[in-house]
Amino acid sequence: MSASCLEGHRHGPLVFRRWLGAGALGTVYLAEYPPTGHRFAVKVLHPHLAARPDVRQRFYSEALALRELAHPHVARVLDARPGPGGLPCLLMEYADGESFSRLPMPLAPVEAVELLTQALEAVEAAHARGLMHWDLSADNLVLTRDAQGARRVKVLDFGASAILSASLSPEERARGMVVGSPAFIAPEQWSGETVDGRADVYALGVVGYLLLTGRLPFGIGRAGELAPPEPHVLNPCVPPVLSTVLLRALASRPGERFPDARTFREALVHCMDPRTRAAERASALVDDVELLVDIDIVLDEDEAPTHQQPILLLPEMRVPEGNVTIFGQSIPADGATPLHQALRAVAHAEPVLEAPAPRVAAPAGLEVRLRVDGGWVPVAASDVSVDGFFAAWEGTLPPLAARLGVELSYEGRTVTCEGDVVRHVTGDEARTWGVAAGAFIHFAEPEAALRQWVAWMLEESTQAQRPEPRPDGELARLLARAAESAQDPYALLGARPDADFEEIRRRASAALRRLEGFRARALPSSQRRALESLRGRVESARCTLGEPLSRAGFDAVRGNLSGLARCVAAGLPDEEVEPLRHAFLSARPGSEARARALFTQGHALEVQRALRAALSRYADALALDPLNVAWLRHYQELRQRTQGLVPSMPPVLHSSPRADPSPLS
Template identity: 35%
Template sequence: MQVPALHCSCATPHPDRVQCPTLIREPAAPGADLGWEALGAQGLDPENLTGQQFGSFRMVRELGRGGMGTVWLAEHVLIQKRVAVKVLHAHLIRDRRLVTRFLSEARTLTLIQHPNVVSLFDLNMREGRPYLVMEYLEGQSLASLAQEPLAPALAVELLSQVCDALSAAHAHGVVHRDLKPANVFLLPREKGGYRVKLLDFGIAKLLSYPAGVMPTQSGTLLGTPEFMAPEQCSGAPVDGRADLYAAGVLGYQLLTGQLPFTGSHPAEVLLAHLMKPPPLAHAHHPGVPEALSRVLVRAMAKKPEDRFATAEALRQALQEALRPAPPPPLTVHMRRKGADAPRVLRGERAGRLGLFLYMEEGAPPPVLEDVALRLQLPGGELSCTGQVVRHVSAEQARAWHMAPGFGLELRDSSPDFLHTFERLLAGGPPAAPVPAPASALEEARAEALLRNFRGGTDLYAVLGVAKDAPTDAIRRRAREARAVLEPLRGQPLSPALRQRVEAALARVGEALHTLGHLERRVEHDAQLRNLEGLLRCLSEGLTVTALEQCRARFLSRQRVPQGRATLYLATGLAFAAQGELHQALEAYEQALRIDPLHLEALKRWRMLRAQLRGTPAPAEGAAR
């Protein structure tokens, strides 16, 4: 093998010219076999390409080195145009299949013409060693920028451009498979911000070997473990959704400054991708909007079908997550002077002290008329006065692409009113009034009223009604209890008494909710083994189908031994056949203690009890 002569252009001699950054190699003689391995045998570094010419470009200096190749800054020998030249490592050129696929993938990249994808100018071979000529980028990698958590707006802007690049690649059947911060380059814009350039498209795909075969002979790794989708970790077929998973991991890192899955060994990281649920970014970093966190969780779903279908869908979801939620429409009760009842209108806030109310039908109040308003805001109601300041007719609304109606200016502009208005509009509670000191008489009266409302699990006792009370009586008693308790809220009571009032109101509400509904009541009665209450529910119209559904829910919660209930029922039937009615009634009751919603046992118990009391049993149609 012939080794070309070496010439150093430095003014100061070097002890080892091989390491000189300005080393120039003379072209080899025609037909000479310049073997890259032979260079190593001669003590020369086959990866030191400084000064060598690849096509029309001469290598200037190394820009970076990775597992597949080295990227060099190069200049055109005639016009000094600067480019980046990526050269496959010398130790990889023996794998002919790898070289062939490198060239094939590079040809595919020529199809992707997109502002967010690095441009490929040329593809060639030099003495069996392939190289790519690409645009030279001046800026920084995303890895250097994202040393700390980025602001959500900046992170979404960068991720959106990454999604644009992925969309362009996926449209041509190219899957990146190695998306990570080091492969995202940022070019500063003149007016601020960055333009994203996605690098190394298809390299991971070039290293895709059949399932179960790892390219250990070339010393490379299929993708970067921290960014690999579960299907990529397990060697399953992948498509563009693997890139979307990596985009979700990238987004999590940009927003939190940390990776979602880590480990002391690559195998531990791969296992985490396969097994562990993706963490929530907003739980780790409070500055991340929860909606944005949910987008990233979906992007990092374990199953590809659970992720976003396309990069464009992910891009839209990212941007939608940062859009402020539109203010909810307001409901306004407006009363004009002399009107019998208020008119309910929908509207929205307009400016600091304005409202715009929609009115499709009818005439709005005249301009400059004052109207009484009761605003139903997310945090509560607020009463005020407004003055009509302008009308928007149907014709104007069509021209302005809005709803017809009229504008109001709120008349109260005091700081206290504005503070309350803003707080209620944002969903905050109204300011708690400062209670006046409680008098001893009011305290004693409240204490006496509260004695009538007991706590405990027996809701019948809370309302003070019999356990077989009709539903109408239960509802009436709940209304009466509320009428007694609610006025106490407005009285100046001590904090302890006020807490007892609220607790009593809550218990009354719970009792009405449970006992005022037949199905909920029958399940409550089953818990109490209240057979009288169960019969009342049947007599008031509880159907057999509804009873069986309640029984199924009850049995699933209680896990009662149904076999014993059936045994007691059979025993009762035997006693009844022999005329031993009291023993039969006791056996039926034993069955109902185990399975209180057993319809046959209930019917037998009811009829036998009526017979023993000397009263006629209710008709069979009572249980429908």
């Protein structure tokens, strides 16, 4: 059965309108209920899987369990029954949005944490019902927008991994086949060990790392016990404490990760909460990060969300020669998604297993001792990180893999732990590099408190070496002006409420160029954070006002009829506006009936040629039901025919107010 043969077919009262994508389990279609235009997603089980009674039974039993999972961040499963040709079909909520793999990366830390915590809320709710995902990836996490225009993450494909796993034969299991997206499955899934909810914690750790750095922590899979680069090393905007949280989620052993999704989520929220700033500094955590304004992301109607297909992996499978495919999955040469770009970057890179020469001096005042043969030996340390350090060593080096006691002292506090010898720098290498001989020591099973303390020590030593710059006067004046328009994106851009979309985009681009000039200046940390927050607000204003659908939702709440008229004139389809209108009216019971009565009065007045009074009634009706596109068109046409007969209304309802200068100009 071809991927597109069901388009136009019926499934009960629904009609399959468009093919959305296909995965290892089935093909997904956009289905519509014609009388109302409501849209759903329908997953049709592949015929070769539907032919197996055990898979069909597992398909329906998983659907029965998932019907009880109702959460704002889960794409709801509504029903499961036979469809066209008798193939089992899963009726689901249609998550109209953009998959995480297609987002521009890296994201700002606050934005990445916001998206990740929403996904964790969904996983937390599922785990509470005993439902595991086990195939979370950047392709089945979708960023949508709710009826009020707020961003909302939706998690797709709960139950798919369980159904695919049930389809494996005993021979396939014996050969080591596993189900999952290679870059996101946990080490215990690769090795065939017992898997629980901590595998989902690991997968979301990979997602968070990707969002913050634009890179995958381990490439396509995972090699041994090597730790990935810390996110704040790859992206200086990431607070070290956030790096610590993500690396704990990525621990190779399940027992070293967060015990559940809730603990992971709380750790993320805590480390980004500005109210914990003083406590974090006292306990070796970094400064807080200011919250940025949400940035709405709009998906083009013709662009269906992509889904990374779960892949059956054999242990003997290797990356093919030539930059063509990854595990049989094609990588486009042009226009690749950020996830595919990250995969391609690591697919053919030779693994770098050796550490470079030690170069970075230890923080001034740090004293390190190692316990060797029952006694404590002071050593000169360098290249200190939350993972370990390099210890200069005279004489015979301790054997590789030896476990030594470690004592670190800094500013009156001493911590003890254990460390493993992971690499030697021999005398020959030391002479070549011009450094001391010694060994790299990695902390053995470090607790979060130790990593946080080391991160704090490194941050404190860096700050002590770098004096804080003086505040920039020009930026201070600009920030003060921008603060006056904090809640109004039109005022922030200096745009009229009826500005066309080209003007909105031009003003936003000019504002961003203006702010970009400050980023290269030496700024105190507080001003730099305020600058990044302001850039986020400008980006949010551009996204909110620069696209018809998002602007329509904003202008409806604001009562800006002239802005709504711009959205309609830009070609915004009625079927896209209707869900927004339904949500707007649902939140305001009785407003639709009152609006209809006012519009009827206006029509009667228009028939009597009392045009000024008619326009006033129409404006009152639209104030209650601003997203009624037919009314809005009629109102605008009548105003154009009766120039000079503008009724008395609030200023925001006038079509051409004077633009104020942007506070960023």
